Amino acid sequence: MLHNDNPVVAPPGVNPENPQAPAEQPADTPKRSRQAKKASATVENIQELGTTEIPTAKTNIHVMTIIGQIEGHMVLPPQNKTTKYEHIMPQLVAIEQNPEIEGVMLLLNTVGGDVEAGLAIAEMISSLSKPSVSIVLGGGHSIGAPIAVSATHSFIVESATMTIHPIRLTGLVIGAQSSFDYLEKMQERVNKFVVSHSRITEKKWKELLYKTGELSRDIGTSVGGKDAVHYGLIDEIGGVSQAMEKLQQLVAAKKEVKGLKQ
């Protein structure tokens, strides 16, 4: 065997992870039967994972996490933790289409982000035929609010907060008047969505939206868990067990209605 001075690169034919172990089998030869291939995969599983096969439990509830920034048309630098709508949208379509999935749980801990991407996700969730439950954990700020209320039933933990503030724009603005009108229309879309999907009145929502003196650098309000329920923005205080129980109830109720129809 050749002498190898480089500690990083293993000499040829030696497994770099475990030099004592015999070299890995070369790529599958056409002679090997399918069974042999399967057996080697099992051996590989035992070697690498310490188990033969992981039993896949079927679940009728799927979970979606809306975390970090909601990414829209602009791709954020890789250091940012983002929720991308190109991930969420197809998943929602798959959930709607798959008959084995009966409910969706949404976990929110977001600072907000792209208004249109957020509204798109919220509209997708609200138009699902399957029951959904959301839990706001940590924070459900800005455009996270419409997503939180888009579920059939919404929960918030007591320690979570939701920052309610008007839409803002950064960067170069061309045509101040038309941009302002556009922004106002966009705000109106958000207002309409939140008011129609929660118990909050338009008056109260706008009051929270335009309050001054509450946030240090912005107008708006930081609403705590209890207040969010008090204002009617969120349905209930609760964590994962309450949310799961509610979701199971909604799923059972939906099954019953379906049974009556048939």
Add this chain to the structure above:
Amino acid sequence: MPMDAVFPAEPFEPVYEEIEYLGAKMIVEKTAPDHRQIVRIISSNPQDYLRSELQPGQLIKNSRI
């Protein structure tokens, strides 16, 4: 003048990729030419998050992708 000030270290930017592995979509970091490390699973199936071979931090050999 310290050398660090003259030649500041280049900011480390991890290279992320989106792949499908063992039936689940995930974001992986390219840690070595022949290794990827799982950063985050993108799946709505909660059972995928319990699979030990899909835990974040697991290394995947290129030959297994």
